[in-house]
Amino acid sequence: MTVASEDGARPTADDPRRKAHVILRVNGEDHEVAFLPHKTLLEVLREDMGLTGTKHGCELGECGTCTVLVDGEPQLSCLLLGLQSVGRDIETVEGMAGADGLHPLQQAFAELGAAQCGYCTPGFLLTAEALLRNDPQPSRERIVEELSGNLCRCTGYLKIYEAVEQAAAARTAPGAGR
Amino acid sequence: MMRLPPFRWHAPKDLAEVVRILAGEGPAARVVAGGTDLFPNMKRRHQKASTLVGLAGVEGFSGVTSTPEGDVVIGAGTTLRALERDAAAARLAPALVEAVATISTPVLRNMGTIGGNVCLDTRCNYYNQTWEWRRAIDFCMKCDGTTCWVAPSSPRCWAVNSSDGVPALIALGARARLVGPDDEREVPVGDLFRDDGIEYLAKRPDEVLASLIVPAQGDAVSTYRKVRRRGAFDFPVAGVAVRLRRDGDRVAEVAIVVNGVGSSPIRCTAAEELLVGEVPDADRIAAAAAAAWKPARPLDNTDHEHSWRKRMVRVETKRALEALTA
Ligand SMILES: Cc1cc2nc3c(=O)[nH]c(=O)nc-3n(C[C@H](O)[C@H](O)[C@H](O)COP(=O)(O)OP(=O)(O)OC[C@H]3O[C@@H](n4cnc5c(N)ncnc54)[C@H](O)[C@@H]3O)c2cc1C
Ligand code: SF4
Ligand code: FES
Ligand code: FES
Numbered sequence: 001m002t003v004a005s006e007d008g009a010r011p012t013a014d015d016p017r018r019k020a021h022v023i024l025r026v027n028g029e030d031h032e033v034a035f036l037p038h039k040t041l042l043e044v045l046r047e048d049m050g051l052t053g054t055k056h057g058c059e060l061g062e063c064g065t066c067t068v069l070v071d072g073e074p075q076l077s078c079l080l081l082g083l084q085s086v087g088r089d090i091e092t093v094e095g096m097a098g099a100d101g102l103h104p105l106q107q108a109f110a111e112l113g114a115a116q117c118g119y120c121t122p123g124f125l126l127t128a129e130a131l132l133r134n135d136p137q138p139s140r141e142r143i144v145e146e147l148s149g150n151l152c153r154c155t156g157y158l159k160i161y162e163a164v165e166q167a168a169a170a171r172t173a174p175g176a177g178r
Numbered sequence: 179m180m181r182l183p184p185f186r187w188h189a190p191k192d193l194a195e196v197v198r199i200l201a202g203e204g205p206a207a208r209v210v211a212g213g214t215d216l217f218p219n220m221k222r223r224h225q226k227a228s229t230l231v232g233l234a235g236v237e238g239f240s241g242v243t244s245t246p247e248g249d250v251v252i253g254a255g256t257t258l259r260a261l262e263r264d265a266a267a268a269r270l271a272p273a274l275v276e277a278v279a280t281i282s283t284p285v286l287r288n289m290g291t292i293g294g295n296v297c298l299d300t301r302c303n304y305y306n307q308t309w310e311w312r313r314a315i316d317f318c319m320k321c322d323g324t325t326c327w328v329a330p331s332s333p334r335c336w337a338v339n340s341s342d343g344v345p346a347l348i349a350l351g352a353r354a355r356l357v358g359p360d361d362e363r364e365v366p367v368g369d370l371f372r373d374d375g376i377e378y379l380a381k382r383p384d385e386v387l388a389s390l391i392v393p394a395q396g397d398a399v400s401t402y403r404k405v406r407r408r409g410a411f412d413f414p415v416a417g418v419a420v421r422l423r424r425d426g427d428r429v430a431e432v433a434i435v436v437n438g439v440g441s442s443p444i445r446c447t448a449a450e451e452l453l454v455g456e457v458p459d460a461d462r463i464a465a466a467a468a469a470a471w472k473p474a475r476p477l478d479n480t481d482h483e484h485s486w487r488k489r490m491v492r493v494e495t496k497r498a499l500e501a502l503t504a
Contacts, residue, residue, distance in 0.1 A: 010191070010235050016184035016228075038182040040217075059180040060218040062411065067285055074285040079217045083187055084232060127285065148410035149283025 013037035027095030044082035053093040064150035067123035093122035114163035116154035201359035212290040248394030254293025273400035277346035300337035335375030345419035398423035414438035467496035
């Protein structure tokens with residue numbers, strides 16, 4: 001049986017074989033989801049919510065492709081339980097593009113060839129988004145440091161750093177939407 | 179997908195409830211803080227638990243405070259990232275903050291905690307592998323098997339204590355506050371470790387690490403140096419923490435602690451004795467670095483060649499001492 005504690009944000013699961021029924025807040029919307037207590041957020045997003053934009057790589061914390069934002073901070077969804085995500089604000093790559101088109105980071109990644117096979121891209125986009133929210137004009141050094149937990153086997157990283165710089169410039173240009 | 183095995187899940191609000199659950203369930207229950215060590219290990223089936231107690235929601239478990247005297251009290255649930263960004267900790271416990279900033283990657287430091295870093299499982303190339311890989315070598319003594327593949331005639335396991343935070347905490351003279359179901363105690367961080375790859379922690383399974391206390395450093399200076407292959411992700415294959423206080427030209431106090439080259443952190447007392455009361459000139463520093471090199475006995479079970487790792491203990495001890503006495 002699964003019970004939510006009085007504040008609703010701390011579910012416990014006494015039976016490992018029974019699904020937990022919880023509310024997850026993903027990309028600004030509340031979703032009612034049921035999943036087994038041992039499932040990671042990565043598995044819940046992909047398998048129980050159909051949000052396959054978040055990629056699975058090593059599943060051991062060694063590559064960063066599964067990065068999502070939790071309360072605005074990059075976290076590895078392969079090492080976070082679905083149950084640990086209840087009551088927190090989760091952002092995935094599906095939430096980045098808006099009605100007015102691609103997010104400036106997505107636009108810059110596309111224009112500069114910062115995505116080749118694209119497997120690492122969602123993790124880079126979200127990590128870069130968290131960085132730009134805290135530091136709208138980061139130095140190259142800061143970008144390299146903050147993105148150092150995301151591996152890319154295709155681009156050689158340079159185009160990714162340049163795309164983050166281009167998005168930062170676009171975003172802070174007069175009249176920029178976001 | 180490399181999945182976690184099923185478990186019961188508890189996420190209590192207070193520490194008393196955590197230890198009550200642990201006492202009731204025995205060794206099959208484990209606490210999880212950031213999960214960056216335990217979850218990969220459970221996915222590869224080399225650490226097991228039928229009940230997990232999540233610590234992230236425990237009230238008062240995270241945060242850094244400092245006293246007017248300059249003691250720093252760090253909640254065990256403080257993330258590595260929060261510690262790295264804490265201005266008071268950077269000023270009052272520099273070796274610790276330097277060490278924490280070298281751990282893995284920024285995103286992993288958003289999740290991993292200092293308590294988890296202290297209680298980190300020991301590591302070995304024959305152990306940190308998938309279940310299928312380990313089955314292919316008939317497992318090893320640390321988990322599911324009988325032989326140690328690093329030293330096949332050895333009666334013990336030589337898995338490596340690979341924490342960056344631990345040597346810095348020991349060098350700074352930090353104490354750990356442990357809370358159990360019936361009692362609470364405070365011990366020097368160095369006393370938490372045993373020189374054994376399997377029974378690496380000298381605390382009861384039902385004791386939770388609640389906080390770490392770094393005493394005021396006065397005019398002592400400290401630093402940490404780490405050897406690894408890449409600038410991010412990698413565990414230390416050797417790490418050296420040094421704390422030093424001078425009285426005029428001479429060394430009044432010094433602590434040199436090496437990690438990543440044995441199953442427990444190593445306090446290099448012979449090297450320390452060569453420095454106390456002396457002027458730390460180039461010859462003294464070279465002699466102390468050579469003495470620090472002696473107790474380091476790395477085996478061939480991590481990245482990089484073990485003889486090179488041993489040599490690097492000497493090099494990094496020298497560099498740390500030079501930096502602190504420049
Ligand atoms: C890719 C990768 C790279 C890494 N690189 C490094 C590195 O360079 N240096 C390094 O030092 N570490 C490294 N780590 C290990 C780990 O991420 C850190 O040590 C981290 O600080 C562990 O903290 P945690 O809260 O995530 O631990 P958890 O996984 O939650 O716990 C680790 C262990 O400690 C126990 N535990 C946790 N908190 C407590 C407590 N308060 N009281 C009692 N027991 C407790 C758990 O039961 C478990 O056995 C790396 C990990 C990964 C996946
Ligand atoms: S040191 Fe030996 S027993 Fe220990 S983990 Fe490695 S191979 Fe296994
Ligand atoms: S899939 Fe999560 S870090 Fe690789
Ligand atoms: S674009 Fe292929 S891994 Fe990065």
